[in-house]
Amino acid sequence: MTKIAWITGSSSGIGRALAERLLRDGYRVAVSARSADALAEFATSHPGLVGVYPLDVTDPDAVKRVFTAIENEMGAIDLAVFAAGSYTRDYAEDFALSRTRQMFDLNVLGTASCMETVMPAMIARRRGHIAVVASVSGYVGLPGAATYGATKAALNVMCEALYPELERHGVKITIVNPGFVDTPLTEKNDFPMPFLVSSEEAADTIAKGLAKGTFEIIFPWKMALAIRFLHALPHSLRFALTRRMLRPKQ
Template identity: 90%
Template sequence: MTKIAWITGSSTGIGRALAERLVHDGYRVAVSARSADALALFAANHPGKVGVYPLDVTDPAAVKQVFAAIEREMGAIDLAVFAAGSYTRDYAEDFSSERTRQMFDLNVLGTASCLETVMPAMIARRSGHIAVVASVSGYLGLPGAATYGATKAALNVMCEALYPELERHGVKLTIINPGFVDTPLTKKNDFPMPFLISSEEAADTIAKGLAKGKFEIIFPWKMAVAIRLLHALPHSLRFALTRKMLRPLDR
């Protein structure tokens, strides 16, 4: 039987590349994002294999409606990948609580709405796999990523807490922590991005990790090693390194 996957944030970047990969692997894929035109174009290139379900995940009622429509029209969702999110750099000099609120609303609360909607159905069926896209930025505080890193740290903690609870109901949960991936979001960066990989490479790594049922998929491996070593350092040494990441004050 053909498996059904639902991917949010699938109009561009990692979500789009993963949708492409899963279609190649034999899934029927429901794609969701705010850009209906981009989703329709993707579906047109994969006739009969992709269902288009435009969605703003910050609208809890819309999340429930889309989930119900997918299960009614395509079948029970075997794999749900929540990749919708945004990234904006922020600094102490221009820190904004409103910007923080907006990013948490999308990255954290939007994901929470998806979890709230999908988990009961999968628990009732005692089957299914949920994956949440976070970031290595959630491992520690890096200059310029105070809010973004905080949202991704929240997702990591949330998934770590939910994992054993879902496991006893037969539901798998995976947290995905990418490093720098070449996407429209990272193209806004004006600083060197070590170990940058393509979205296709990211999708390949994610697909393989999901097939193995891993709890955490973190990549590329060089970034994973670097971020974990940095996290393990005493604060004095860690700050000595992160100070080198500060933007010049004359900007």
């Protein structure tokens, strides 16, 4: 039986590349994002294999409607990948509650809304796999990523807490922590991005990790090693390194 995957944030970047990869792996894929035109264009390239479900994940009622539509029209969701998110750099000099609220609404609450919707069905069926796309920036506070890193740290803790509970019900959950990936979001960065990988490379790594049922998929390995080393340092040494990441004074 053909498996069904639902991917949010799939109009571009990691979400779209992963949709491509899962199609090659034999899935039928339901794609969701705010850009209906981009989703329709993607579906045209894969006739009969892609269901288009435009969605703003910050609207809980819309999330429930889309989930119901997918299950009614395509079948029970075997794999749900929540990749919708946004990234805006922020600094002490321009820190703003409005920006923090906006990122938490999308990155954390939008993901939580999707999880709230899919988990009961998967628990009732005693099968299914949920994957949440976070970031290595959730491991440690990095200058310029106070809010973004906080949202990704929240997702890491959420998934880690849910893992044993979902496991008891036969449901898998995976946290995906990429380093720098070449996407429309990272194209606006004006600083060096070490160990940058393409969206296609990221999708291949994620697909392989999901197939293994790994709890955490963190990549590329050089970035994973560097961020874990930084996280393990005492604060005095960690701050000595993160001070070097400060932007020049304005």
